[in-house]
Amino acid sequence: MSSSEPSYQEYASSNALSKTIVPDKIDYIFDVKPILSDRCYLCHGPDEGTREAGLRLDIKENAFGAIGENLDRHAIIPGDLENSQLVFRINNPDQEKIMPPVHSNLTLSDYEKKVLTKWVEQGAEWKDHWAFIPPTNPNVPEIENNILAANEIDNFIINKLSQKGLTPSEKATKEKLIRRVYFDLTGLPPTLHDLDSFLQDQSESAYEKVVDKLLASEAYGERMTSEWLDVARYADTHGYQDDLERVMWPWRDWVIHAYNKNLPYDEFIKWQLAGDLLPEATLEQIVATGFNRNHKITQEGGVIDEEYRVEYVMDRTNTTAKALLGLTMECARCHDHKYDPISMEEFYGFYSFFNQLKEKGQIGYSEIPKPNIEITPKEIEDVLSFIKMPDSIEKVNLMVMKEDDDFKRKTHILGRGVYDNPTEEVEFSTPAALLEFTDEYDKNRLGLANWFFDEKNPLTARVAVNRLWQQMFGVGLVASMADFGNQGDLPSHPELLDWLAITYREDGWDTKKMLKRIAMSQTYQQTSKTTPKLQTTDPNNVYLARNTRAKLTAEMIRDNALSVSGLLVEKVGGPSVKPYQPEGLWAETTSGQGLTKYIPDTGESLHRRSLYTFWKRTVPPPSMTTFDAASRDDCTVQRQKTSTPLQALVMLNDPQLIEASQTLAVEMLNKSELSDEERITSIFRKITSRNPDSSELNNLMEFLENSENNFNPETSKIETSNENIAPEKIYGLSTLTSLVFNLDEAIVKG
Incomplete structure (x- = not known):
């Protein structure tokens, strides 16, 4: 140029x-x-x-x-x-x-x-369309005031801001910054000890030490896995009408383990796509292929077996394309793609990679779909120590990918996408507009996995770093995460996107290093406060003259309440659990087979991280779906962002939030040496990560007094029986805690 x-x-x-x-x-x-x-x-x-x-x-x-x-x-x-x-x-x-x-x-x-x-x-x-041209490494822009830039990311952002007559915003307060980075990297809030330690540390490396600590924590792997479960359409049931239970949680344990040990992204993907085809594949690599078996499977009698088998292959094809290429490849199932250069022949050539599995379209009610592997305590002790199988379970069977050497299924273009209308035969192929699938690649899923990570592939690295950017800023540099094609959004910072993509690849696909680079940028550390000028010039914060004010995810909202109240059980991995849920929901949507009644767990299983909540596809956890969690019917790379009256009703009435409010209130009341003012300050700080100002404190003190005076044991939803504490005290402080949980500030990350 x-x-x-x-x-x-x-x-x-x-x-x-x-x-x-x-x-x-x-x-x-x-x-x-x-x-x-x-x-x-x-x-x-x-x-x-x-x-x-x-x-x-x-x-x-x-x-x-x-x-x-x-x-x-x-x-x-x-x-x-x-x-x-x-x-x-x-x-x-x-x-x-x-x-x-x-x-x-x-x-x-x-x-x-x-x-x-x-x-x-x-x-x-x-x-030609920008996304179909391999990224080239752009020069990092020079800026006049280098003190504003912590790393190269800031150079790209500040250069653009200067062209628009804008300047970066001031740095966020330490309280806001630590809250933001805790949620972004672990999905959990900082404790009061975390807050105080950071506030007292005046060294230049104080923030970097926090980032390093979070990336090294087990909670980091859980946070990253929570994002990947949407992409992988993970669920604990098969879906469709009968929707009976399946065992896929050992694969979820592997994902947590892979993120925590910082498995390079190229290996993370290759193992999931084709771990079984790697030379001398390990049992761990085979477990990873459970990714491609997370699709729905029918158990209904009378269905046409081949029709549903084809749907499973379609699901794997579309999931891989959306997750790794950011393309709506499914549009070419029935006709050539209208907007992107993907023909039906190329779609079914891509489809053929996932069409070689010996599997059934319809399974019996007690049948475990094949292929699968049996996992026992011996395998766990020997090579799969990351799988957290309870002593009460003797063995589990996990669906995986496995191809037989003597089996080769021919793939045909399906006229109008219908299973019983095969037309011309096709070979393994990929969209030539991206990168031709030549003879240098093996004609199987492993060859496809290597094709994804070829340096000439224009999309894999871009889509990957865009997802990480979305995690940290709420919106990707390409806002349409699911569509990098002709109908998708243009990148807001195209040269930065390419620089990140190439840097990610050259750094060995090191995800922790990339997230640290983003977290350490001055761009990320900015306040999210806006100004009249920014509201006029850049209302959607495309230029990033400030940080983005984003609502916590459904999982974070619940986990925040559990964490600050002391109820959270920080146990990593294992089978899914059943926390509180309204009665009768499962019975209303069942055909009479299998999972007809939801029985909440007891003990520590009630208070595990939301990542582990049992996911029934036909009736997902209602509180989480109210806060825009994905249904997990198919691959989701970008959740909706809504604000509805139902969300307010959940915050006020969810038993988990009421219990958390009461538990935190009782904890404060048991500290007899504290005044009401000190208790309120501590509760407010735990939930919002900052001290209330004098006006807020006065208002909350007045609210507490009114709540105690208005206590009615006959109408209270809060358990107030405690021989050491007056019931009106429990009710008053619990109600106040619930109020703080319902503040807008309590459900945003910054």
Whole structure:
């Protein structure tokens, strides 16, 4: 790229949000293509059913080709405004000739017309989709004030901010910063001891020591696994109508173990895709392949076996594409992908990698789907020590991937995607627009796994670092985590994304190192407070002149309550558990077979981390789904973000939160040496990670007094029987604790 040509970063910076000033140099990817996609593709795009005048604007050869009955006109002639029909039609005042046509209800703004016109005038330079071009290592931008940058990430961010006339925000307070990084790296809040230690440590390395401690903790692996369970569509039941129980939790134990020992990302993925095909595969590597058996399986009588077997292969295909490539490859199941260069033939070539398993579409009620492996205490003692199997269980059978050498299933394109309509046979292949699957790769899942991590693959590293960025900032550099294709969002910081992707690969796919790099950046350490200028210039915080204010996940909200109240049982791994849940939910949605009644656990199992909550696909944990947890029916790489009245009702009435409120209140009341003011301060600090100010403290003191005075033993939902403490005291402080749990500040990470 010449020094005079603006970079992708500069294009995005100058025009990603502001749509008023036309850029000096028009870029096809960032300026033109979004307009064509939104305003023109309906009639002149990939859909043959709606295409008009034989004109396609999504393919270069068609867009620049001759059109009209006599092929004597062109929509676009580079540099020729007078004879380019596109320019003539979009600027035509005649309502019969203007494009888009009036009846389409689509219009171009003056800004958009100027962009398209200027693009043609400047030569109509066409570029391939950015995500399908392998990343190249960009130069780290130089900035005027190096004191603002802790590492290279900040150079990219500050360079963009300066182009928009913005500057980074001040650093977050130590209380806010430690709360944020604890939740991001462990999913749990800091304790008062953690807070005090950090506040008292005035050394330059104080924050770095906290980050290192969190990355070395077992809670880190649990936090990372919580994200991966959505991607892997993990559940404890088979799904479909009968939805009976399955055993997959040993695979979950492996994921926790893999993250905690910092297994390089390339190995983490290769083991899950093809651990069974590795030379002299270990039992651990075979356990890892449970990833590809997390899909739903039917046990219903009367189903067509092949129909459902095909669905399982489809699931594995689509999950792998979404999780590792960020592509909607499933769109090519029934026809060539309308927006991305993926044909049906390529889809089924990709599908063929997962089509070689000897498996049944329908299994019996007591049947364990094959292939599977038996895990006993002996295997655990010898090589699988990371699996936490209780003494009460003698053995478990885990579904895994295993191919027979003497078995080879042919793969055919399925007409309209239907199992009983096979057409032409296809071989193992991948989308050529990404990277051709050549003879240098083995023709199996291991070959596919190696294809993913070929340096020339344009997407694997980008998608991986984008997921880590989303974990730390709430939104990825590419906001559409599930779609890096033509219809997805453009990267907000394309050069930074490529730098991170290449650095991740060159660092040996070291996930902990990458997360530390992000956490140590000044960009991450900024306050999340906004200003009137930022609200006007960058309301969605695309430029990152501040940190993002993000709500805690469903798991974190519950785990926060358990942790600060002292109820949390910090036991790693093992079978899933059944905490509190409203009565009767399972019975309402069952066919009468198997799991018809939910029986909550007792003892420590009631208070395990939410990561271990038993997941029934047809009735997921209701409190968690209320807070946007994924259903786990299929691969989810990005949860919805909602704020609803139901969430407020859960916070006020969930038995787990009521119990946590009461437990924390009683703990404070048992400390007879404390005043009410000190108790309130301690509760507030535990839940929000900061001290209340004088106004907040006065309001809470008044609330406590009113609550105690209004105590009615007949209507109280809180258990107040304690021979050492007056019931109105328990009720008052429990109600106050519940109030603090319901503060908006209590359910955000920063």
